[in-house]
């Protein structure tokens with residue numbers, strides 16, 4: 616039985632004070648949640664969030680990091696800077712990073728390996744564009760992303776990876792993939808993991824759906840056979856909405 620995992624991605628929202636206020640409300644609302652709960656916040660909020668959420672069931676994640684240990688990479692954040700704070704998760708390869716910041720399947724692979732090395736739990740994002748969905752190439756596009764992301768990744772590390780399937784056309788658009796569409800593609804991703812690592816790991820790996828998830832959509836989504844959680848953008852910004860998703 617896979618434990619559900621609901622992660623919020625706050626993207627580029629909130630000052631530190633605002634973030635702490637939401638976290639304070641959230642930790643009360645979700646303290647008896649059965650799912651794993653994660654908030655992935657902008658770097659500058661991470662120290663205050665780790666402090667605010669210490670000893671609670673809400674874990675803190677970053678939205679990105681560099682694959683190198685250190686060096687002349689102006690504006691970047693190294694993995695040890697995150698673990699030193701007590702950050703436990705990191706989103707890798709979000710479509711907005713791929714689209715606006717030149718993230719490639721190769722850098723995604725390097726970042727995954729760096730995350731494992733530092734004991735950070737990665738949330739690996741994959742997904743197709745609207746054009747790819749309409750062309751009928753969704754499965755090929757995602758298989759390519761999965762194969763490249765897991766290139767030379769050990770089975771032990773692969774098993775601990777959370778995969779987020781996010782159709783790009785459903786992100787922030789209010790256009791949710793139907794639960795059946797999401798479940799079908801997530802089932803295919805599980806098969807791809809199985810092709811790489813075998814049935815045991817495919818059955819164990821947790822795969823989330825992301826894209827306009829709301830309190831009103833989560834129950835049906837979590838009722839599907841292959842959906843193990845959600846990566847939530849807009850609806851994670853308010854504690855009340857996010858807690859309803861967490862406690863689907």
Ligand SMILES: O=C[C@H](O)COP(=O)(O)O
Pocket residue numbers: 624709781785786787788789825826827828846847848849850
């Ligand atoms: O990381 C989260 C996803 O990009 C989904 O964002 P959204 O829930 O605002 O559509």
